[in-house]
Amino acid sequence: LFFFTSCKIENDTIVFKDLGYGTDERNKIDIYLPQQRDTTTGMVLLIHGGGWVGGDKADWAQEIINEFLNSGYAVSSMNYRYACGDFHKQMEDIDNAIDFMRTKSSGWKISGNKFALMGGCAGGHLSLLYGHAYDSLNVVKTVISLVGPTDMADTIFHQYATNWGIGYVFEAFLGSTFQDNPQVYEDASPVYNYSNVPTFFICGGLDNLV
Numbered sequence: 001l002f003f004f005t006s007c008k009i010e011n012d013t014i015v016f017k018d019l020g021y022g023t024d025e026r027n028k029i030d031i032y033l034p035q036q037r038d039t040t041t042g043m044v045l046l047i048h049g050g051g052w053v054g055g056d057k058a059d060w061a062q063e064i065i066n067e068f069l070n071s072g073y074a075v076s077s078m079n080y081r082y083a084c085g086d087f088h089k090q091m092e093d094i095d096n097a098i099d100f101m102r103t104k105s106s107g108w109k110i111s112g113n114k115f116a117l118m119g120g121c122a123g124g125h126l127s128l129l130y131g132h133a134y135d136s137l138n139v140v141k142t143v144i145s146l147v148g149p150t151d152m153a154d155t156i157f158h159q160y161a162t163n164w165g166i167g168y169v170f171e172a173f174l175g176s177t178f179q180d181n182p183q184v185y186e187d188a189s190p191v192y193n194y195s196n197v198p199t200f201f202i203c204g205g206l207d208n209l210v
Helices: 062-070 088-108 122-134 155-164 167-174 182-187
Strands: 014-020 028-033 043-047 074-078 115-120 140-146 199-202
Touching (some): 043 122, 062 074, 155 167
Parallel strands (some): 043 074, 115 140, 140 199
Antiparallel strands (some): 028 074
């Protein structure tokens, strides 16, 4: 909820809303281009949270978008398919969103090879996993994770899910319980799938879940 805001967008920003980057109805993306930009301007892709089963690209605070715009970056905010039993579908959505922006980069006068991923909660997890393990073109130059889970196979993580009755969320996301298929939980865990992409984590010092 802390992502919502009533702040106005920066003046002179070029905005495209609800552009389609794929065939699913959730494959929509919003684009914000700063007035001063050129072919070296990087793109920050925002990936919303919502436990993989909810959330929307409009959830991000306008202050966050404005901060990046004022710093000279282009910004995008994407929707992706909700949990459907196969986390590769979300990876495909991020891949397709980036491919879409790369095809538009010349016309938008931005770089097609300089992307940063920033996600909150589930979006943080997706940002980490894609940026470190699924970016086959090496266009993701940094990842920013706001309390994104990193170890889906951790016992503390699953105890928390049991205590709060949210185990169904992970089953919906990964298509199985941890007991039935622990491998898919490791496969979807950034801590087991990492590279040398510069990464900035934001989380509480006593947070044992992320």
